Amino acid sequence: MSNLPTFETAFEALDPAFCVPCAPTPLADLQLAHHSSALATTLNLPADWLRGDGFRQVIAGLAPLPGASPQASVYAGHQFGQFVPQLGDGRAHLIGRHHGADGQLCSWQLKGSGPTPYSRGADGRAVLRSSLREYVASEALHALGIPSTRALALGVSNQPVRRETVERAAIVLRIAPSFLRFGHFEFYAARGQTDQVRQLADAVIAQHFPQSVGRYADWLTEVIRRTAQLMAQWQTVGFCHGVMNSDNFSILGLTIDYGPYGFLDAFDPQHICNHSDHSGRYAWDQQPAVGQWNCARLLEACLSLLSDDDAVAIEQANTLLGSFATVYTDTVSARWRAKFGLATQQPEDDALMQDFLRLIAKGRHDFTLCLRHLPRRALLADLVLDQGALADWLARYDARLARESLSQATRTAAMDAVNPLYVPRNHLLELAIRAAEQDDFSVLDRLMRALMQPFTEQPGMDDLAALPPDWSAALSVSCSS
Structure with missing residues (x-):
């Protein structure tokens, strides 16, 4: 269709080992369950194409994007603290990219689209429950103002996939400027392939950090800054990622790879949203420290970019890492003050806010x-x-508010603009999943409509902003899907 963007195959100029040609394994019966109208509008995609079978065939892996060939990339990563030298796109296919109207790259990726050379014996599929959860969270976090990969569409099939039980297969079409992770750099660094580390860094900088061309330290400083800010955004909205492995950290500072995530209901700072996280490594209160730890792993992988002298490179890396704590503290403090309606900063503010969090x-x-x-x-x-x-x-x-100059009405409006009413709670996702399993996507559609305006009270949506029901306490999510 002439109105579609001009697509290209990504990473053709990089080392051939970085990405391998790899076609999705089609799901011929896949039906389009939902698509993000907001993202489709941003991408300026033709409405008739989105409604037609051509779009469905792309999601199902039945047809490529015009002008692009599908690929799978290799990376490594620290999983629950242990280094795994080779991972990769085990159930995802990068099917092409294009330049948006603003010039920004938009990479398209199918998740759940079948095995690749990096599947490590797995089936390469994703199930309906995890795919729906990722689809919802990708768009919900974006609506909350938190950097995230996006999700353009959710497709559902009747093909059986075995996890703890037999479930339905599904595919999510994800969109991001790039799906590059810390682990891509770790892969080459672990093999001593410093030329490939440099080649990859040069490509990333040229495409996404042009102000840092030729200045690797500046680029790494920016990655650390974005990561620290992202951790502050997660903490202050009560988002728990669940699997903060270094291969699940975006080089662009995006929230990426929604596995067993969760939003805090009953507040417990040590809440563990991932049933597979037996040690609590990725509990809510541990997320900032883990973010900093992952930045340290990225710096280790990029030492060769900082200096040919190991001692000098390590010293510079430690200096760069030190910026994480400063950025995180400044960002999280400012975000908490906004949530509490404090327009100015006073010495007692942190204690006041923390005492409220301890109370709840x-x-x-x-x-x-x-x-x-x-x-x-x-x-x-x-x-x-x-x-x-x-x-x-x-x-x-x-007494503290009395020292502010804002009127109560102005302060309430400002607080409502940063304290959401609607978030994708586990029980709401579970209800949408149960309905979708019966091919009823109306529950999902209604939830998405509320989540696209998370700060605005919407008529008829009271149940989506209510306390969770008692049965929701028994819900758990894990890495299995």
Whole structure:
């Protein structure tokens, strides 16, 4: 179709071992369950193509994008702290890329599209429940203002896939400027292939960090800055990634690879959203430290770019890594102040805010709603059991607000703009999954409509902003899918 973007095959100029030609294994019966209208509009995709069978065939792996050939890339990574020298796109195919209207690259990738040379004996498939969860989260985090890979479409098949039980296969069509990870650099560095590390870095910098061409330290500083800011954004919205392996960290500072993620319901700072994370390595309160640890692994992989002298390179890398804590602290503090309606910074602010978080953690109260209803005292009181402790804290809070110049109405509007009402909670995703398993995608569509405006109260959506039902406590997500 002439109105489609002009696609190309990615990474053709890089070392041939980086990407191998690899076609998806089609799912002929795949049906389009949902697509992101917002992303389609951003990409300026023709509406008739999105509604037609041509788009469905691309998602199903039945037809390539015009002008592009599918590939799978190799990478390494630290998984739960242990280095794995070869991983790669085990169930994903990079099917092409194009330049958007703003000149930015847009890479298209199918996930769940069949085995590749990097599948390590697995079937290369994804199941409906994990694919739907990734589709929702990709768009939901973007709507929350958090950098993320995007999801253009979710396709569902009747082909059986065995995990703990037999489930339906599904494919997500993901979009991002790049799907490059820290692990791509780790792969070559572990093999002593410094020329390939440099070649890959040069390509990334030229395409995505043009202001840093020829200045590797500046580029790495920017990657660290984006990663630290991303960790602060996750923490202040109550997002738990679940599998923060270095191969799941984007070189662009995007949230990538939504596996067993979760949003905090009953607030527990040590919450572990991934049933497979037996040690709690990736608990909510550990995420900033893990982000910094992963940046250290990237710096190790890129030491050869900093200096030919190992001692000099290590010293410079340590200096660069030191910027993570500063960026994270400044970003997270500013974001917490905004959530509490504090336009100015005072010495006692951090203690005041942390005491509120301790209060709701002690009572295991709802993270999202307690913050959302800070300006609505009656609703907040309905959420908190220890009324005495809440009253004491509110007295301190009111005294602090008295030192602000904003009116209550202005402050409430500003707080509502950063404290979401709707987030993709596990029980809401479970309801959408159960309906989708019966080919009913209306539940998913309604949820997506709410999540696309997470800060705005929407008529008829009260149930999507309510406390989780008791049965949701039994839900768990793991790495198995």
